Amino acid sequence: MNVGRILALISRHLFLYRRSFPRLLEIFYWPLLDLVVWGFITVYLAQEGKELHGAVVFFLGALIFWDILFRAQQGITISFLEEIWSRNLMNLFASPLTAGEFLAAMMAMSIFKVAAVSIIMAFAALFFYSYNVFIMGLTLIPFIMNLIASGWLIGILTTSVIMRFGQQAEVLAWGLVFLFQPISCVFYPLSVLPGWLQPLAMANPAAHVFEGMREVLLNQAVPWSHLWWAMGLNGLYLLIMIAIYQYTFAACKDRGMLVRVGE
């Protein structure tokens, strides 16, 4: 793993974002819009029934957390799509850059996007709804790390599918992550799911993060079991996804599809 080459690729994307207002807007536009809409809904619910007093805390927290996962996924997939759109894959993979370094750079870009979105959303939530995301204290850190890892899983999977099936699979960059939303239990507890779906949700690391978040807010206790499950599952799935990505990369090179993925 050559750090210089990873930094080179990161600089390529930062050059891009520095100059492209639409790309910067894309990072902030939807999260802020989500925050405004869901924020007002939860304020309304809280006003209607006192028993929903905690709704603002739950919904806004869940929303910010879901956006962390979503942006982590997008950080990987959109970075890959940028190379397809600019037909730059040949320039990159005919250089000493390895598939692993390429993935590492995309992961770094996703952290950049997550950091940007999280800071903006946290401040917007504080400003508009007096909601302080930091009420969770230091437990916030492992939760966020797990959400980023969960986003990476879907991002790597999406990237592998686009690499294999070409630009026709591009729509997955925005859509695939939402397939996991119902079993991530973002806005409702896992117990709400039908019995047959609950084991599937339990196998989803994101569901453990959101369950854990609710536990922190309700009981002020650190939900270690959920955290360990999330970490274990993320670690396992990350290994599997990286293996799938490397396999797909090698298969695309074998079939001559790597440099034709945008055609």
Place this chain on the structure above:
Amino acid sequence: MSAPIVRVQNLTKQFGNFTAVDHVSFEIQPGETVGLLGPNGAGKTTTFQMLLGVITPTHGTIEMLGFDLLHHREEILRQVNFSSTYISMPYALTVEENLRVIGRLYGVSGIDRRIDDVIKKLEMEDMRHKIARKLSSGQMTRLTLAKAVLTEPKILFLDEPTASLDPDIAHKVKGFLKEYRATSGLSMLYTSHNMREIEEMSDRIVFLQRGKVIAEGTAQEVIAQYGEDDLEQVFLKIARER
């Protein structure tokens, strides 16, 4: 004779039942320029892409700089670069930003000085801060060429480097490449559909048809082998025999 800087042996690529490159073997000596010729679909691009490590060969070996590409990809590709009329650079970055990224990717030291040097030599001062999207096709070709020589490669693969250039700039680019080759000892594999250019730029020619090498030698040797007056006549004869 010194050891070849590029040695291709029995290189074969099959896509399903279709054989794009069929047991191709050739060598490039240090400082030598070899012209890779052939009609459309002859296997030139696939050969290029295998040499650049973006397509995995079905059979055969590629050795460059004394290493096997399969096992020493990074060491080799650090010292190899390419320029193709058909591959552009990221449109949203300026010329300088594109070169800076490439320089970092290949670990070029003294990147600022090197960028200045290449921009000056290729007469690109006026487009240094221009977004690549706004470049003409000829300017984009010069950018891809600048990207290729920025890293001071030992081996350069050039796929129709003058295809979209006006005669004046094409003449300057060829002059630049000749001078660069003379001062750096660079080895090149060169494709073009301009036979006069191939004769001018290449020491030897490898002629491909239907994925196979059908002729190899100096331009004069290949012309004599086919009993024609010039390389263009040889090309037409081979292309129409298909």
